[in-house]
Amino acid sequence: MTKALKVTNGNATSATITGLKGGKKYYVRVQAYVNQGKKSYSGAYSASKTVTTAKDPFKKGKYAGVQMNTTADAVRYYVKAYNATKKETAKYKDLETEEISTYYKMLGCKEMFVTNTRINGSKNSFFDSYFESLLTDLTFSTGLPPSTSVNKSADTDLNGKSLITSRLRDTDVASLSIKDNKNGTVTLTIKPKAVQMSSPGADPQGRFFTTAGPMYDAIDQVIKENGGKWTTGNAKKNVTMHYTGGTGSITINTSTGKITKAKYKMVVKTEIRNVTLSGQKFKSIAMDYSTVDSFPATGSNFADWGIALV
Secondary structure, eight states: EEEEEEETTTTTEEEEEEEETTTTTEEEOHHHHHHEEEEEEEEOOOOOEEEEEOOOOOOOOEETTTEEOHHHHHHHHHHHHHHHHTTEEEEETTTTTTOOOEESSOEEEEEEEEEEEEETTTOOHHHHHHHHHHHHHHHEEEESSTTTOSSSSBBBBBOBBBBSSSSOOOOEEEEEEEEEEESSSEEEEEOOOOSSSSOOTSSTTTTTTTTOOOOHHHHHHHHHTTTOSSSOOOOOHHHHEEEOOOEEEEEETTTTTTTEEEEEEEEEEEEEEEEETEEEEEEEEEEEEEEEEESSSHHHHHHHTTTTEE
16 A cells, blocks of 8 residues: 655645555655745755554455455445445335335434534533533434435535445545455445545545535634634634544445445544634634444334335
């Protein structure tokens, strides 16, 4: 697997080194420079630092009769299974109106969580408890991510293009491992690369999870509607939504080539800085937001949503 090393100074990324191999040692040194007009001034090199890239968890071999030699092979296998599974639809009846609708056959249950709330850097257990009480037992139906709808015709990205088939690429993947379950199925565990702000189908996180899209304008509007304002700067400078650390565990029947069960956990580290609310200035309001999409949905999920499979 190709690795990348980011050399940073504080929050500013100075350089990215790509093409590195997993589990190998590299020697890195940094040279600072400043651009002034058409001239560039360079400083001395720093001392060398030894770094070791993470080991690639992927191991080539035959899994439940399927030969996979590279991460790219495994991603292609996932995409093929995803497309075959999402191609299928089923009819569902609204138990209140008795209206019949056609949705994806493989429906999942989406849960949401907010944890690790921090105000100006200090943990706030009150808000953690508040969000827990608000979100407990609150679930939604969903298609395989990054689905934006359980209805095929409405399952589109922000540009109106269909999300029925997977756009995931091997270059989107930070790590991937495979387990042969010895029962004719394999389980792929996939971790996409981290990104700042994400849209469904548009980036490594958005091609694997149902991400929120650009939220700058929405957050700006909410703050202003509630009488707040930016103490300095604007939403684009003060809002970060860092999608990082999420994984998906997908089990595929190698005979049918379809997904039988899956769990996708998306994690977003969110921070709003330099905002004034109710006359009080906040340097930082931060929280960890996550969603868990579990497939297939259960009969009790259907009952909660007021639908039944026809």
